[in-house]
Amino acid sequence: MSNTIDTAKLALISQGAAYGLLIGLGVLFCGVILFAVKIQKAYLSEDSGKSEMFMVANRSVGTGLTASAVFSSWMWINETVLAAAMCYNYGLALPLWWGSGLCFQIALMAALGVMAKIRVPYAHTSLEIVRMRYGKVGHLVFIVLNLVNNVFGCASMIMTGSQLIYGVSGMNFVAATILIPLGVVLYTAVGGLKATFLTDFLHTAIALILIIYxxxxxxxxxxxxxxxxxxxxxxxxxxxNYVSGNYEGSLLTFKSKGAIIWGLILKFGNLALVVMDTAFWQKSFATEVRATVPGYNIAAIAVFGIPWGLGTVIGLTARAIHNTPIFPTYPGELTSTEISMGMVMPYTIKALIGDKGIIGFFFLLFMALTSTVSSSMIAVSSILSYDLYKTYINQQVTDKNLVRVSHLTVILHGVFITGISIAMNYGGANMTWINYLRPVISCPGILPLILTLFWSRQTRLAAVVSPILGFFTGLVVWLATAKSMYGAVDIATTSNEYPALYAAIASFFSPGLYSILLSLYKPSSFDWREFLRIELADTPHTESDQDTFVESSGSKDGLSLDSEIHRPTKSLPVESQQGADDQDDSHMDLKRSKLEGGKTPTTSSTASIQQQNLDDIQHPFDDAILKDLYNWLKIACFTFVAIVLVTFVAWPLPLYRDYIFTKSFFSGWTTVAIIWQFGAFGAVVIFPLYDGRHAIATAMRGVWKHRGFANQAPKS
Structure with a gap:
């Protein structure tokens, strides 16, 4: 394989220790999460055996846990390991560009998430929205786009992790590829989305402690x-350490052509990984009404400091010591393969911290990998079970069977991405090439999907055709530019910056142009009230869980600030008293059916729902909640614009000049980056504990009473 190194001489940890850590951590986290799921079910009325809980966590997740989960899902290996490697290549400009390439996407997702709550309050996946507006063909096109994005992103992270584990220990990369997702499959299949929120919090806490350390x-x-x-x-x-393309070849200048090109490519790729990843949409659907915008924006600001601080310190330190006897590769140089695999960080940690540092690095690697994999599994499971199985195979599926299908698809996805990861490894792919490929295949659907929520005049033809044309436009630009500039088309030539940048720009912007032109060719206008039919169409199949919803939302543990919005029947119009009486009779039949163990009766058909007059369909949120949501939308849009202006223009561009950092400026620069890491810890680890204190107290009281400790405790 072209992406391997000789680990016989450079193994930083034994294979036995690596196997023990990988298997042990998987078993440990699986046990912790399964225990937490049981506590949720017993004392917080949160049953992951219900589809609404499995897919969107009963839409009851608060601000703190949302921020932690989004932060964890977005803190991929790239943000730590590859940021250090690219700082080694380009200097201190790269980590800041990397940080700015992480935060604006999450801020954008805050705006998209709150708009989705306004337009489509009971959606489970972003693809549901597409299906309601563009029909079957549009739905299937975006299913493919989302699956490719999710599968490719997740598989690339597993591949990257297996290469790092191989580089650190010499463990066979196939074994590492199989073991990485194994434990995640178990707890995700049982716990659902809320389990990923809980494990994301644990991952975030441990990972940030290690990053700061x-x-x-x-x-x-x-x-x-x-x-x-x-x-x-x-x-x-x-x-x-002369760097070609940097001002005077210095690592200490912000004027770096390589860094800014890499940063631009990263921004396009990361934008696709957020907007086209169903996992980030699901997390927004799972949040409380007032938690979406603050939760996502806290994560957006917090994540900025991770590649900035860690990448700067590790990358520059590696440059300073890589030619000294303490460095593992001495007297040899770091090869381009080792840098592309991300070995800069583990080599530096081994040189300066030793074996305990490598064990800590292994923990960090595991945290980043499993949070990514669990999020992807729930996203793909929802697509396969809800958007494919329930929509096209078995429209009358019961809630219980839908959850079973979700469990099965989690397992199938785990097996599939393992195979894809192994194939990519054998094909010679590495992190650098993957970061160049990702925008080409993931960006074409971004603008059409955003316009689906924000522009009523985008037509079905435009939404279906523009992503396809955009993908081929980006692919042609990528390959043609590589051929023109370097004379060949292979992994080596397509791993150069300029072809990747031009391809990313083409893949992102061209679908927007195609969509506008096609929409203007045969104009039409979409009535946003059509989206409310999604809730009505799902009601017959989810009413059997109504008691669970009411019980959960009515609890006093602080989990739900808006209990009234969790009632799935609120938007059903009552056209007459006779209709109300029929509805009450239906609920009696539902309860009787549940007691007798029978199937949930169907109260209405999808056909009749589609024929219902739009004037008779009411929004499930009252005017006060809608006003609150529109205010949050304004805040989200303002925050997004502010983050873009600050991190793209006001901060970096004045530094892009003929200037080498002085010692005092460098010290202040790096100090602020480190302080940002501590701020992130407070925002996504400490704050979620405070925000969820009522739920934690409720669960602890339940465990205490269940164990009989309360009766045994001495009276004061």
């Missing part, structure tokens, strides 16, 4: 000598 331990190591020592060593080795 690595940053400070490396920086304060005697071989580095703190911020002043690091600066002096980078300056002293400047002649050996």
């Amino acid at each position: 690595f940053t400070l331990s490396v920086l304060t190591n005697p071989a580095v000598g703190g911020l002043s020592g690091l600066y002096d060593k980078v300056v002293a080795t400047a002649g050996k």
Whole structure:
């Protein structure tokens, strides 16, 4: 394979230890999450055996847990490992561009999420929205786009993780590829979306502790000598660390052509990974009304500091010590293969922290991998079970059977992405090439999907055709540019920056142009009230769980601020007193059916729902909640614009000039980055505990009473 290294001489940890850590961590987290799921079911009325809980967590997730889960889902291996490797390549400009390439997508998703709550309050996946507006063909096109994005993104992370585990320990990458998703499949299949929220919180807490530990331990190591020592060593080795394309070849300048090109490519690719990933939409559907915007924006701001602080310290430290005897590759140089695999960070940690540092790195690697995999599994499971099985195979599926299908699809997805990861590994792919390919295949659906919620004049033809044309436009630009500039089309030539950048721009912008032109060719206008039919169409199959919804939303543990919006029957119009009486009789039949163990009776047909007059369909939210949502939409849009202007223009562009950082400026720059890491810890680890204190207290009281501890405790 072209993407392998000789681990016989450079193994940083034994294979036995690597196997033990990988298997042990998988079993440990599986046990913890399954225990948490039982506690939820017993004391918080949250049963993952119900489809609404499995897919969208009863739409009851608060601000803190939302921020933590979004942060964890977005803190991929790239944000830690590859950020350090690319800082090694391009200097300190790259980590800041990387941070700016992470936050604006999440801020955009906050606006999309709150708009989805306004337009489609009871959607389960983004594809439901597409189906209601564009029909079967549009639905199937976007299913393919979403599946490709989810499967490719998840498989690439597993592939990256297996390469790192192989590089660190020499473990066979096939074994690593199989073991990485194994434990995740078990707890995701049982726990559903809420389980991924809980495990995301644990991952976030552990990962941030390790990130802060690595940053400070490396920086304060005697071989580095703190911020002043690091600066002096980078300056002293400047002649050996010349970077082509940087001002005076310096690692300490923000004027870096390579860094800004990489940053632009990253922005397009990451935008696709958020907007075209059903997981991020599901997390927004799962939140409370007042939690979507603040939760996503907290995560957007917090994640900025991770690649900025860690990437700067690790990447520059590696440059400073890679030609010294303490570095694992000495006296040899770091190869391009090792850099592409992300080995800069583990080599640096091994040199300065030792074996305990490598074990910690293994933990960090596991946290980043499993959070990505679990999120992807729920997303793909929802697509396969809800958007395919329930829509086209068995429209009358019961809630219980739908959850069974979801469990099965989680397992199938785990097996499938494992196979894809192995194939990519054998094909010689690496993190760098994947980051260049991702925008080409994932960007074409972004603008058509955004316009689905925001532009009533986008037609069905435009929504179906424009992503397809956009994909082929980006692919042709990528391959043609590589052929024109470098004379061949292969992994090596397509791994260059300029073909990837041009392809990303074409893949992103061309579908928007195609969509506008096609929509204007045969104009039409969509009535947003059509989206409310989604709730009505699903009601016959979910009413059997109505008691669960009411019980959960009516609890006093602080989980739900808007209990009234969890009632799926609220939007059903009552056209007459006779209709109301029939509805009451229907509910009596439902309860009787549940007691007798029979199937849930169907109260209305999809055909009659589609024929119902739009004037008779009421929005499930009252005017006060809708006003609140529109206010949150304004806040989300303002935050998105502010983040783009600050992180794209106001902050980086004034620094893009003929300037090399002075010691004092560098010290202040890096200090702020490290402080940002501590701020992130407070925002997505400490704050969620405070925000969920009522639910935690309720669960603890339930466990305490169940165990009989309350009766045994001495009276004060």
